[in-house]
Amino acid sequence: MGAGWEVDGRATRPLRITLDALLQPVVSKRFPLGLPAAVTTPSRDLPPLAGAQGYIMLELDFEKGNGLLPAIAQDYRTGKVLMLAYINPLAWGETLRTGEAHYWSRSRQELWHKGASSGHIQRIKAVYADCDNDAVIFVVEQVGGAACHTGYESCFHRKVENDGSVTIVGERIFDPKEVYR
Amino acid sequence: MGAGWEVDGRATRPLRITLDALLQPVVSKRFPLGLPAAVTTPSRDLPPLAGAQGYIMLELDFEKGNGLLPAIAQDYRTGKVLMLAYINPLAWGETLRTGEAHYWSRSRQELWHKGASSGHIQRIKAVYADCDNDAVIFVVEQVGGAACHTGYESCFHRKVENDGSVTIVGERIFDPKEVYR
Numbered sequence: 001m002g003a004g005w006e007v008d009g010r011a012t013r014p015l016r017i018t019l020d021a022l023l024q025p026v027v028s029k030r031f032p033l034g035l036p037a038a039v040t041t042p043s044r045d046l047p048p049l050a051g052a053q054g055y056i057m058l059e060l061d062f063e064k065g066n067g068l069l070p071a072i073a074q075d076y077r078t079g080k081v082l083m084l085a086y087i088n089p090l091a092w093g094e095t096l097r098t099g100e101a102h103y104w105s106r107s108r109q110e111l112w113h114k115g116a117s118s119g120h121i122q123r124i125k126a127v128y129a130d131c132d133n134d135a136v137i138f139v140v141e142q143v144g145g146a147a148c149h150t151g152y153e154s155c156f157h158r159k160v161e162n163d164g165s166v167t168i169v170g171e172r173i174f175d176p177k178e179v180y181r
Numbered sequence: 182m183g184a185g186w187e188v189d190g191r192a193t194r195p196l197r198i199t200l201d202a203l204l205q206p207v208v209s210k211r212f213p214l215g216l217p218a219a220v221t222t223p224s225r226d227l228p229p230l231a232g233a234q235g236y237i238m239l240e241l242d243f244e245k246g247n248g249l250l251p252a253i254a255q256d257y258r259t260g261k262v263l264m265l266a267y268i269n270p271l272a273w274g275e276t277l278r279t280g281e282a283h284y285w286s287r288s289r290q291e292l293w294h295k296g297a298s299s300g301h302i303q304r305i306k307a308v309y310a311d312c313d314n315d316a317v318i319f320v321v322e323q324v325g326g327a328a329c330h331t332g333y334e335s336c337f338h339r340k341v342e343n344d345g346s347v348t349i350v351g352e353r354i355f356d357p358k359e360v361y362r
Contacts, residue, residue, distance in 0.1 A: 058339070058347045064287065070251045070316075072262060079260030081253060084316040096343050106245065128337040129347065131329050135251075135265040137337050148312050156309040156318050158239070162186060162277050166239045166310065 061133040062089060068104060072137045073114075073147060076125040082147035083155040085112070087136070099124045101138050118179045120144035146173035186280055186305050242314040243270060249285060253318045254295075254328060257306040263328035264336040266293070268317070280305045282319050299360045301325035327354035 062069055068086040075082055085103035087095070090111055094102040101122035105112040115121030122140035129136050148155040151172040158166045243250055249267040256263055266284035268276070271292055275283040282303035286293040296302030303321035310317050329336040332353040339347050 056347045057345045058341050070265060072253055072265065074262060081255060081262065081318055084251060084253065084311060096341075096345065099343065124343075127341040127343075128350075129339045129341050130265060130336040131331050131333070131338070132336075135337075136341070137262055150312050152312070155311040155313075156316075157312070158310045160239050160277075160308040160310050160317070162280065162305075162308075164238045164277065166237045169309075 058129055059133065060089075060092060060129065060136070064134050068106070069134050069136070071101075071103060072135070073101060073122055073142075074137055074139050075153075076139045076141055080154055081156055082122075082140070082142055082153065085114075092136075095124060095138065096127070101140055114147075115143060118144070118149075120146065120179075122147070144174065149176060151176045151179070186307065239310055240314065241270075241273060241310065241317070245315050249287070250315050250317070252282075252284060253316070254282060254303055254323075255318055255320050256334075257320045257322055261335055262337055263303075263321070263323055263334065266295075273317075276305060276319065277308070282321055295328075296324060299325070299330075301327065301360075303328070325355065330357060332357045332360070 060069060065086075067088050070084055071087045071091075072084050073082045074080065086106060087102070088104040091102040091104045094111065094113070101114045101124060103112045103114060104110075113121075121143050122138065123143065124138055124140055126139040127136060128139070142153075146153050148157065150157075151174045152170050153173055154170065157168060157170040159169050160166055241250060246267075248269050251265055252268045252272075253265050254263045255261065267287060268283070269285040272283040272285045275292065275294070282295045282305060284293045284295060285291075294302075302324050303319065304324065305319055305321060307320040308317060309320070323334075327334050329338065331338075332355045333351050334354055335351060338349060338351040340350050341347055
């Protein structure tokens with residue numbers, strides 16, 4: 001097993017697969033990542049950290065979204081949702097490999113290493129996948145304190161009332177004109 | 182302005198539009214919801230709760246996602262991300278109108294009133310829109326305590342390590358066989 005990402009100085013270690021994991025559906029893959037693809041049947045008596053065999057390896061389902069799926073970035077301290085962007089297999093692989101959030105820019109049609117230009121990278125603290133493998137959460141440390149290109153901590157800084165009216169919540173952390181020159 | 186949704190018994194009220202709101206891009210709409218569409222220019226001296234005029238009305242951008250955009254459901258007490266699903270203009274309108282989360286089921290191609298069959302509805306506590314109007318957060322009270330059809334509190338109950346291995350986190354709240362008969 002991998003060493004896991006550092007969280008507060010302690011390396012996270014994968015837990016044992018529980019029996020519940022056996023109940024998870026296995027999604028066929030058309031976008032292999034170079035990660036071990038085989039799903040073997042875990043034994044109830046596997047020791048922790050027994051190695052890749054016996055553990056379920058994740059295969060995300062990129063097909064439903066035409067090669068993309070949404071990734072939610074969430075602050076590792078506050079739980080605040082910072083942004084939502086999209087990943088393709090390349091962005092997913094680069095995120096796992098580097099420990100820094102990578103997305104696929106739909107507007108630019110290119111790999112987007114978040115923070116590459118602003119310095120406001122997102123250090124991965126944990127990653128979660130949803131029950132049908134078509135959405136993920138990146139739990140991150142947001143360098144610079146703001147994920148939004150407008151300078152707000154969160155891209156979700158506009159509160160919508162039930163009549164559709166909008167109010168701004170939160171404060172600007174940085175001035176975009178100073179960061180993106 | 183609308184009365185807002187109830188949060189802990191207190192009605193939420195829209196704050197004043199700040200000057201920052203003027204900097205938000207206005208997205209053209211092709212999917213009007215019957216909500217006021219005009220964006221007027223707020224005065225700096227508008228009193229709070231001055232009425233719809235002077236407030237920015239949200240127009241979500243459904244075009245980028247071919248008529249759909251992602252909605253993140255987040256627990257109003259814990260901040261835990263419970264699930265991600267999709268909305269179309271109908272689901273968005275029904276969510277605002279009823280105060281209960283509605284999505285668009287991509288698999289069934291129909292309006293999905295979350296919890297209609299299980300009773301596990303999601304009561305809207307707040308709604309946020311992101312900076313480019315193509316993703317929203319529903320902050321909800323999850324009736325029954327579990328959002329996932331597998332019985333877990335969150336659909337994101339599988340932690341992914343950096344080698345792609347998966348471990349289950351969290352406990353089942355209900356037995357799906359008991360809830361979905």
